[in-house]
Amino acid sequence: MYTQGLDSLGKDCLRDEAQDIGRLEQRFQARIDAEEKIEPKGWMPEAYRRTLIRQISQHAHSEIVGMLPEGNWITRAPSLLRKSILIAKVQDEGGHGAYLYSAAETLGVSRDELIGQLLEGKAKYSSIFNYPTPTWADIGAIGWLVDGAAIMNQIPLCRCSYGPYARAMVRICKEESFHQRQGYEIMLRLSRGTPPQKEMAQQALNRWWWPSLMMFGPSDAESKHSAQSMRWKIKRFSNDELRQKFVDFTVPQAEFLGLAVPDPALSWDEAAQHYRFGAIDWSEFEQVLKGHGPCNRERLEARRRAHDEGRWVRDAAVAHASKQAAKEKSRAA
Amino acid sequence: MTDSSRDWPLYEIFIRARAGLDHKHVGSLHATDAMMAIEHARDLYTRRQEGVSIWAVRSSDIVASDPADADALFEPARDKVYRHPTFYDIPEEVKTL
Amino acid sequence: MTPHCRYVLRLADTSLILAQRLGEWIGHAPAIEEDLGLANVSLDLLGQARMLLSYAAELEGRGRSEDDLAYLREESEFLNATLVEQPNGDFGQTIVRQFLIDAWQLELYEWLQESKDPRLAEIAAKAVKETRYHLRYSAGWLVRLGDGTEVSHARVQDALERLWPFTGELFAADAVDHEVAQAGIGPAPESLLPGWSARIGAVLSGSRLAVPPTTPFGWHGKRGQHSEHLGHVLAEMQSLHRAHPGAIW
Numbered sequence A: 001m002y003t004q005g006l007d008s009l010g011k012d013c014l015r016d017e018a019q020d021i022g023r024l025e026q027r028f029q030a031r032i033d034a035e036e037k038i039e040p041k042g043w044m045p046e047a048y049r050r051t052l053i054r055q056i057s058q059h060a061h062s063e064i065v066g067m068l069p070e071g072n073w074i075t076r077a078p079s080l081l082r083k084s085i086l087i088a089k090v091q092d093e094g095g096h097g098a099y100l101y102s103a104a105e106t107l108g109v110s111r112d113e114l115i116g117q118l119l120e121g122k123a124k125y126s127s128i129f130n131y132p133t134p135t136w137a138d139i140g141a142i143g144w145l146v147d148g149a150a151i152m153n154q155i156p157l158c159r160c161s162y163g164p165y166a167r168a169m170v171r172i173c174k175e176e177s178f179h180q181r182q183g184y185e186i187m188l189r190l191s192r193g194t195p196p197q198k199e200m201a202q203q204a205l206n207r208w209w210w211p212s213l214m215m216f217g218p219s220d221a222e223s224k225h226s227a228q229s230m231r232w233k234i235k236r237f238s239n240d241e242l243r244q245k246f247v248d249f250t251v252p253q254a255e256f257l258g259l260a261v262p263d264p265a266l267s268w269d270e271a272a273q274h275y276r277f278g279a280i281d282w283s284e285f286e287q288v289l290k291g292h293g294p295c296n297r298e299r300l301e302a303r304r305r306a307h308d309e310g311r312w313v314r315d316a317a318v319a320h321a322s323k324q325a326a327k328e329k330s331r332a333a
Numbered sequence B: 001m002t003d004s005s006r007d008w009p010l011y012e013i014f015i016r017a018r019a020g021l022d023h024k025h026v027g028s029l030h031a032t033d034a035m036m037a038i039e040h041a042r043d044l045y046t047r048r049q050e051g052v053s054i055w056a057v058r059s060s061d062i063v064a065s066d067p068a069d070a071d072a073l074f075e076p077a078r079d080k081v082y083r084h085p086t087f088y089d090i091p092e093e094v095k096t097l
Numbered sequence C: 001m002t003p004h005c006r007y008v009l010r011l012a013d014t015s016l017i018l019a020q021r022l023g024e025w026i027g028h029a030p031a032i033e034e035d036l037g038l039a040n041v042s043l044d045l046l047g048q049a050r051m052l053l054s055y056a057a058e059l060e061g062r063g064r065s066e067d068d069l070a071y072l073r074e075e076s077e078f079l080n081a082t083l084v085e086q087p088n089g090d091f092g093q094t095i096v097r098q099f100l101i102d103a104w105q106l107e108l109y110e111w112l113q114e115s116k117d118p119r120l121a122e123i124a125a126k127a128v129k130e131t132r133y134h135l136r137y138s139a140g141w142l143v144r145l146g147d148g149t150e151v152s153h154a155r156v157q158d159a160l161e162r163l164w165p166f167t168g169e170l171f172a173a174d175a176v177d178h179e180v181a182q183a184g185i186g187p188a189p190e191s192l193l194p195g196w197s198a199r200i201g202a203v204l205s206g207s208r209l210a211v212p213p214t215t216p217f218g219w220h221g222k223r224g225q226h227s228e229h230l231g232h233v234l235a236e237m238q239s240l241h242r243a244h245p246g247a248i249w
Helices: A011-018 A023-033 A046-071 A080-105 A111-119 A135-161 A164-193 A195-215 A226-231 A240-258 A282-292 A297-311 A312-333 B034-045 B067-077 C003-023 C032-062 C066-072 C092-113 C118-147 C150-165 C175-182 C188-208 C229-243
Strands: A267-269 A272-276 B010-016 B024-032 B053-058
Touching: A023 A164, A046 A080, A046 A111, A046 A135, A080 A111, A080 A164, A080 B024, A080 B034, A080 B053, A080 C003, A080 C032, A080 C066, A111 A297, A135 A164, A135 A240, A164 A195, A164 A226, A164 A240, A164 B024, A195 A240, A195 A282, A226 C118, A240 A272, A267 A297, A267 B067, A272 A312, A282 A297, A297 A312, A312 C118, A312 C150, B010 B034, B024 B034, B024 C229, B034 B053, B034 C118, C003 C092, C003 C175, C003 C229, C032 C066, C032 C092, C032 C118, C066 C229, C092 C188, C118 C150, C118 C188
Parallel strands: none
Antiparallel strands: A267 A272, B010 B024, B010 B053
């Protein structure tokens, strides 16, 4: 489960803001303020609907694209137990994508339309999945760091104001609890293993540390859409708050592994009771987001290929169903 | 790129978690026929032994009340407080009532 | 290695290699729901393979583990049916392969539930439920694809003809089969043929597909004589494990 760009509200939404806020919007906001859930088909501001469609579908796309870097190791998992665990995990991601698409569909958009946007390159997904997984340790690092960061993002979403999204997130968070633990266990085995295994683990931490911190999105000062999402209770904590929490939790876990966090500026601030960390290279983030990451092209190509090569199968199932329906009709007549 | 005429129809899925409980709505999925809907529901919603029985209903077959009618439909029940047992004051000495 | 142990390895390797093949699909299936479906079948087969490999290792008595057997044997020591190592091809080919093997495994596990070997009977009792679902899944898709469109019909008919020659091996007895059949441990392979043919025939006729003619060439994967594909499957599957001898994962 992965979320990113949760605060990317879009320009159209801001335009709406400028329009008159009518009685309906006031009532809507009053319900949100009272922690009432918003349900499908009830009245909602168009901008709220569009924000949710964008956020939920980005989240769904991330799950589906996220199957690829880990799927890369299913056939080579180093033990049969690890293979089973990895298949179950990648399968869960597919399931989470499906839950999320179905939550988005309650807002009046079809899954095929959303998938179309992904394949045409018009939709975003978490840029973390544009990084490669060259070694088995990357599977450990993804579970530990990427899922760890995702869980931190997602737990507040279980209380999101939109009912179907919140319910999907409850299910997803429950299922995800094993993902981070299996990742950490892989890292633990590697870091307690042979010197090449330990080196493999260190290299993976080096690769995934900074991209994981970037998963929380731009810093609060840069994030212009956060305020509206907070007001709508789609978002409950700021990007920087969540990022800090993640660092505070994760650094001691890395120490336990005996691995070095690749940040020379990292230090414990006794007074603040927080870790201080170095500056994030946002130019890298922007580049990957714009499609210039190491694997952007490959990931989208893989999704397109699966979609195109599967079309005859999906069409056949539809054709069979309509033949069956016609048969039943003629039998009934 | 989307071939909307060929979209797989949407089904709503209800799962009975264990014998003795009601089927509860868990979400939706896409399938072209009833058997596929049950199989997909099994693979999607019961990977962790969440159920012992599945209902699948074409979403388009569900008849729902209109949220705009909510006041007319549900408000009138609000002042019928006498329907609830807590409405009645019974002295504490009176038992098993 | 005793015939008993070899027989258990045949069953184990057939499930293992098929699970491995299905694992290649995950993330690339025609619909998200099929990613999940294929993953579930793969996980069931992997579970069967692990139980059977552990049991084979016990029978062998050389202190090897399930992973030793999966990762450190050579190609000629793998005893899976040649059918399961065949490439995934398109979704139709994968479904045909699955359907042919599901129908066979169902006949097999139904028999093995009554095996005189209590361990095999126990494993079969669990596997038979899984296999019933696998067959339901693959037969459902075979009917949809066979009946669906002209394109899908042609594709699965082609897959059927491509894979049919590999089915003969499932029912051809050799010395190992004779031994286990005599001991009441496993069925005589040919005894599974009528039940299998009936299951296959019923589904194929419902999907306008024709049963291909039987061809004379016989494959012998179960004796360690494989097609060109298993070597590649193993090279991929075993690469990481073999690169770190003795490592714990």
